[in-house]
Amino acid sequence: MRLKLFTFKGGQHPHDCKEITQNKRIKDIPPSKIMVYPMSQHIGAPCEPIVKVGDYVSMGQKIGESKAFVSAPIHSTVSGKVVAIEKRPHPNGTNVLSVVIENDFEDKLLETINDNYNDECKLSPKEKIEIIKECGIVGLGGATFPTHIKLSPPPDKQIDCCIINGAECEPYLTSDYRVMIETPIVIFEGLKQIMNILGVNKGYIGIENNKPEAIDIMKKVASNYDGVEICVLKTKYPQGSEKHLIKAITGREVPSGKLPADVGVVVNNIDTCTAIYNAIKTRQPIFTRIITVSGLAVKEPGNYRVRIGTGFDDILNHAQFDAENTVKVLMGGPMMGISQSTLNVPTIKGTSAILALTYDECHLDKEVSCARCGKCVENCPMGLMPVQLNAYSKINDLETLKKYDVLDCIECGVCSFTCPCGNHITQRIKLAKRQIAASKKK
């Protein structure tokens, strides 16, 4: 008997290179001596520093916050002294106001963080959302949208289910896979909290069928949780995109310009479940992320628990990367990741991976004129016309780009990946979208 696999139209199956790290147990990488906390690590308003140079801070202490509705506070992940508040390089390629802390390596924890609360049954959904907000939790799948807002949909949106995204469809990345294998119960406990907050009795966990060990473990644990179903997804990129995951699992289509809540669904990532669980159980803000450190230029590739604020240089040195043979360093996967011009940047809440790639792993072919082969159109998972978006981005025709629904592009990278002429289509689309967003603000 062949079981139905959940999937969607379009997309690609690039070689996933997951074999490099998928069997490596999660290990710790020590924090840096100098920890850097950019005040913008989320979608929404940046935070303002609430400490000053010379202050002593505890591990878990809030160091930045904003009064804006869409924002998330920033916390210190070590104890030590604030030594600077200044602009520092950010992994997104800009310079961002950051609080810099000299780590005293004593990990003096804020007193309010402990495991004596035992009050999760007494807390109302509203109180839980307040805790999640105070703990600075954001979507850890890369989007970094503040979780407290996601879990507070407007009253006119009738949410009837939630989905946990365990697809991890980006090549190289295996950190969610390891978390599912090593600490599955924490994921289910986080999901239980999400279901309680949203008042839903149906929760799905979507996992691609290239992760049989994780599927087996998660199915076994799911049998102890009412209303939770494991959905086995066809392995295809970008299966982990919210819209495609919702379509594959529920059959619902999120219309152009709308959000998952408009079709009654809230989606969260595997690591976000862990963060929610820790916050409600112990009031612990996000201290760490599990990240994949991989690429053929890394001698000790693996999945590592890393404190937010730790420098990329320290992480890559710990994983023994070969600087001479590194052609490109990415934050995130090869399809959607951001290329780094310096290693003097910190791990932020949205860092899912750091890849050090050799020449052979990078597609550095020269761009040549479009051959009109149609491959990008055939494979675009959003049903767009990347060939046209590329052409109009080149001449900066923003009005025509809007007519071609450029804003529906999820920046998945499939068009660039499939283009035999090496066109940097996604890159151009991204730039055009930023320009359209900037012109709207004006």
Ligand code: SF4
């Ligand atoms: S146009 Fe956008 S959504 Fe379509 S393949 Fe390219 S990056 Fe992906």
Ligand code: SF4
């Ligand atoms: S895949 Fe590349 S060459 Fe083919 S139509 Fe699209 S842009 Fe042109």
